[in-house]
Amino acid sequence: MKEKESAPPDLCLEVLRRLDRAGVLEELVLVGSWCTFFYNQHFQGGARLSALRTRDMDFLVRRPPRFKKDVRVGELLKDLGFLPDLKDEGCVSLSHPDLIIDFLIAERGRGDATTVAIPALGIRAQPLRFLDFLSSETIVVNYRSFDIRLPHPANFALHKLIVSGRRPKVEKAEKDRLQGVELVDALFKLGRGDELSSPTNRNPVQSHQHGPTWFERFLV
Amino acid sequence: MDSIKGVLAEELENSLRLLKQREGELARLPKGSLVAKKIKGGIFHYLALREGGKVRFHYKGKLAAAEVEKYQEAKKLRKQYAGHVSELKRQVKFLERALHERKRKRAA
Numbered sequence: 001m002k003e004k005e006s007a008p009p010d011l012c013l014e015v016l017r018r019l020d021r022a023g024v025l026e027e028l029v030l031v032g033s034w035c036t037f038f039y040n041q042h043f044q045g046g047a048r049l050s051a052l053r054t055r056d057m058d059f060l061v062r063r064p065p066r067f068k069k070d071v072r073v074g075e076l077l078k079d080l081g082f083l084p085d086l087k088d089e090g091c092v093s094l095s096h097p098d099l100i101i102d103f104l105i106a107e108r109g110r111g112d113a114t115t116v117a118i119p120a121l122g123i124r125a126q127p128l129r130f131l132d133f134l135s136s137e138t139i140v141v142n143y144r145s146f147d148i149r150l151p152h153p154a155n156f157a158l159h160k161l162i163v164s165g166r167r168p169k170v171e172k173a174e175k176d177r178l179q180g181v182e183l184v185d186a187l188f189k190l191g192r193g194d195e196l197s198s199p200t201n202r203n204p205v206q207s208h209q210h211g212p213t214w215f216e217r218f219l220v
Numbered sequence: 221m222d223s224i225k226g227v228l229a230e231e232l233e234n235s236l237r238l239l240k241q242r243e244g245e246l247a248r249l250p251k252g253s254l255v256a257k258k259i260k261g262g263i264f265h266y267l268a269l270r271e272g273g274k275v276r277f278h279y280k281g282k283l284a285a286a287e288v289e290k291y292q293e294a295k296k297l298r299k300q301y302a303g304h305v306s307e308l309k310r311q312v313k314f315l316e317r318a319l320h321e322r323k324r325k326r327a328a
Contacts, residue, residue: 097307171226
């Protein structure tokens, strides 16, 4: 709540720095509303995305997880004041009054609702629908000497527009829709509108076999 | 405007959840502060506890280094969590006020 748009809070940077030094940041994809800050960096001032976001910092673990080292993330961030949110099946997120770190993974098929163990990180990731669309094409943004992997802005925008139709809460749906529209608008302003319609890799139906309902949700 | 309200409401939910979590953790930590006293060349430990507004010293005797470290770690964590609890209470106050203010304006 306190941060300025000019820079993420020190705590956020410290988390990224530690994950980077531990050699796991390159294998994680930053998703969620924190992406907009780094997209602003990526656009180099060419477009300005809203700073509206919660304190959740979501990391997507790609399937299959490809970590070169075993890092206990909970231990890595413990001295910063992060506490694991322990559920029956294990740690699913790490929380601090100013930042909540969640680990997500793409859900495979309906009913894959339990958490997925990520032994290399010592955590469990929460499976959510359609996340593989975000990890299917990524970009790397260099920020203060470390590289942060983000979904391609076009994928992120389309994903936001699709999930906005699935949100039970009106406010969350509205926030997703606004973020999606804002990003689409930014891509067009930057002359990159064609990236939204590039044939195979951005078409969720063709590349991810989610069936017509996935694409239909976007079209409706 | 709804999305701003939504973010504030979500953050209030987060702050309340985290506050409950931190207060629980704080309550689980061993209480008191370990005090070492040198008596006739030996190091003896006392646990200083606040009881009914008074500080009382409970004799613990000679403690292993690991035990001393456990108390020191607990003291450090207690300070950290107390800071978090205070920050979270501040957040809750701010967010509740912000959300009620909006409700009041809408009703008017």
